[in-house]
Amino acid sequence: MVELPPGQRKIPDFIIYRILGQPEIDVNTWRLEITGMVENNLSFTYRELLNMRQIEYISDFHCVTGWTVEKVRWTGVSTKEIIELARPLKGVKWGYIYSADGYTTIVPYEDLVSEQSIIALKMNDEPLDIEHGFPARIFIPHLYGWKSAKWITKIELTDTYKDGYWEALGYHQRGNVWKDERFKKI
Amino acid sequence: MNLELRIREVDSLKKKGINRIVEVKTSEFTLSSLREVKEYVHKLAKEVSKKLNIKIDRIEFTGNEDIGTRYILYRFRLYTGRRYIACRIVTYFNKHIQTILTIGE
Numbered sequence: 284m285v286e287l288p289p290g291q292r293k294i295p296d297f298i299i300y301r302i303l304g305q306p307e308i309d310v311n312t313w314r315l316e317i318t319g320m321v322e323n324n325l326s327f328t329y330r331e332l333l334n335m336r337q338i339e340y341i342s343d344f345h346c347v348t349g350w351t352v353e354k355v356r357w358t359g360v361s362t363k364e365i366i367e368l369a370r371p372l373k374g375v376k377w378g379y380i381y382s383a384d385g386y387t388t389i390v391p392y393e394d395l396v397s398e399q400s401i402i403a404l405k406m407n408d409e410p411l412d413i414e415h416g417f418p419a420r421i422f423i424p425h426l427y428g429w430k431s432a433k434w435i436t437k438i439e440l441t442d443t444y445k446d447g448y449w450e451a452l453g454y455h456q457r458g459n460v461w462k463d464e465r466f467k468k469i
Numbered sequence: 470m471n472l473e474l475r476i477r478e479v480d481s482l483k484k485k486g487i488n489r490i491v492e493v494k495t496s497e498f499t500l501s502s503l504r505e506v507k508e509y510v511h512k513l514a515k516e517v518s519k520k521l522n523i524k525i526d527r528i529e530f531t532g533n534e535d536i537g538t539r540y541i542l543y544r545f546r547l548y549t550g551r552r553y554i555a556c557r558i559v560t561y562f563n564k565h566i567q568t569i570l571t572i573g574e
Contacts, residue, residue, distance in 0.1 A: 290537025303484055349537045385484040451479040451490060453559060453569045465540055466559050469492050469567050 287343075288460040291351040298350060299414045302448070306383035306434050310418050315402065319379070319439035322370035329418045332404060335360045340399060345460045347427040347449075357422055358405035363396040366438070374442045380421060380430075381437040388432050388447035390423065391457050392440070399424050402435070427458040427465065470498060472513060474520045476572075486573045491517070491554075493568035501563040503533070506543050509565070510556060514547050517570065523549050540566075 287293065310329050317325040339358045345351045366378075371392075378395035380388050394400065403422045404410065411417040416433025423430055429449045450456065455464040473494040479487065493513065500506045507530065514525045527548040536542050541560050546553040552573065559567040 290539055347536060349535060387481045446479060446481055448481045451481045451487075452571070453557060453567050463537065463539065465536055466561070466567055469494060469569075 287351055288345055289463045290349055290465075291345055291460070292349060293353055294350045295352075297344070297352055297415070298346065298348075301384070301414075303384040303386050305413065308383055308413070308418060308434060313383075313418055313436070315419060315435060316437040317366060317369040317440070318437060319441050320372040320375045321366075321440055322372065323368070325365075325369045327365070329404075332360050332402065332419060336364070337404075338401060340401075342399065342422075342424040344422075344424075344431070345427055347429055347454065347458065347465050356405075356407045357401055357403050358408070359401045359403040359419070359422075362400035362402055362421065362423075362438075363398070365402060366396055366440070369440075371440050375440045376442050377440070377444055379439040379441055379445065379447065380432045380435055381439070382432045383434040383436050386432060386434075386448050388430050389444065389450060389456070390421075390426065390430050394423055394426060394430075394457065394459075395438070397423065397425070425460055427455075427460055429454060430458050470495060470509075470512065472516045474516055476520070482571065487571045488574055489572040491520075491570040491572065493570070495565065495568070498565050499563055500558070500560050500565050503530070503543075506558060506560075510545050510547075510558070513556070513568065517547060517554065521572075525549055525554075529553075 315327045338361050341356050343353045375392050378390045400423045420433040458464050475492045518525050525547045529546045531544045533543040543558040545556040555571045557569050
């Protein structure tokens, strides 16, 4: 039996949060940009992402509120691979992630480019539902779900920390599920 | 209990109509019941009134929830007329770890 992170309980399906509403996405005009401290600013269409090398694995999803959905199959592009194409500059410490609904979050660079960090295009072998972030969401298994932003449009690499949406409301800078990093200490 | 209030601008909440937050710096203390949390919020409201030069007419407890099994998030509203400042207080094993107030436009 796989151990759950501290303070988590299993539930059978995702609870859907749309804190800033659900954006309307035109997949023909949607782009994912990689910008900030990079040699090459890059922009990818949905089709281009689908044509890149896909990785796939099964991992649990942990919401900071305390629920976990087990054994979700994730398919998409390695975040590390896509960021390396942009040639990040020395000194990058954070990835600031923007979504189409105006949501933002921030992730330490080492977590952003960790082995299982993925620009997910599919969940359980199906393209993402709009509620789960179609056309693309980031997923980083060892961080709480608020870091795995849905409907992503831009990843900006930076050397300077700034709060995203939930971080401004006191949630943790990193959010490691195994360390119970839910809130910052002020 | 010393309460140090630090106001700062935030961009990431503007879509929600929030442009400033107040972070409350304090020494560690225990909040082991809703009654204690309410007493703390009343002290806090006095400091907020002084710092922001506003009159707080009414304090409303709007709810609390468990965040995992060790943290509890309490929510209050500090009313100034028909508008309010939202207040979020977090405890960890009943120790206060965080208070954040959000101020709308």
